[in-house]
Amino acid sequence: MSKNRQLKEVKVAEIREKMEKSQAIVLAKYQGLTVEEDTKLRKKLREEGVEYKVYKNTLSILAAKELGHEGIVEFLEGPISIAFGYEDPTAPARVLSDFAKEVKKLELKAAVVQGEVYNADKVKQLAAIPPREVLLSRLLGSFKAPVSNLAYLLNAIKEKKESEEA
Structure with missing residues (x-):
């Protein structure tokens, strides 16, 4: 060869x-x-x-x-x-x-x-x-949003009850 x-x-x-x-x-x-x-x-x-x-x-x-x-x-x-x-x-x-x-x-x-x-x-x-990192951050952001909204809602309910009791 x-x-x-x-x-x-x-x-x-x-x-x-x-x-x-x-x-x-x-x-x-x-x-x-x-x-x-x-x-x-x-x-x-x-x-x-x-x-x-x-x-x-x-x-x-x-x-x-x-x-x-x-x-x-x-x-x-x-x-x-x-x-x-x-x-x-x-x-x-x-x-x-x-x-x-x-x-x-x-x-x-x-x-x-x-x-x-x-x-x-x-x-x-x-x-x-978009790059992989951007897609992952968007995915994590979409997971975080409902949890954050729930936390705000629960906090608002707590504050409302405290103001009603006072």
């Missing part, structure tokens, strides 16, 4: 491992970004725990097919970058979408979220979902 083929097999295994580990994979067309814009994007992605890579499309296609993600193969044409979200499945889409609003050259192509393939429109919808 040639050394070149061995290197390619190692790279495919690396891509497959990242895809397997990810909760979300977002593909974006990055052609036309300046080095400064790309550096800024990578920094934002890192802050959200997202890994951002550019691989040869043929190697990415092989890895995707091995994992059964044939649906994204059609989007792996031209200069495509891949964002791997390991913790928050909405983070890669949200960061890339926000950046694409600032820098029109970046274009969302597709995503795979927990095994389901999304086109560019669905990726934008996914990006609109």
Whole structure:
């Protein structure tokens, strides 16, 4: 086996491992970004725990097919970058979408979220979902509201009885 083929097999295994580990994979067309814009994007992605890579499309296609993600193969044409979200499945889409609003050259192509393939429109919808922490705080707030209201009600009843007895 040639050394070149061995290197390619190692790279495919690396891509497959990242895809397997990810909760979300977002593909974006990055052609036309300046080095400064790309550096800024990578920094934002890192802050959200997202890994951002550019691989040869043929190697990415092989890895995707091995994992059964044939649906994204059609989007792996031209200069495509891949964002791997390991913790928050909405983070890669949200960061890339926000950046694409600032820098029109970046274009969302597709995503795979927990095994389901999304086109560019669905990726934008996914990006609109708030981060996990925000959703949890909203949930806790909705649990707390009825309890707080009950406490206020009980306190008002107690104060009313005390004023009637006095």
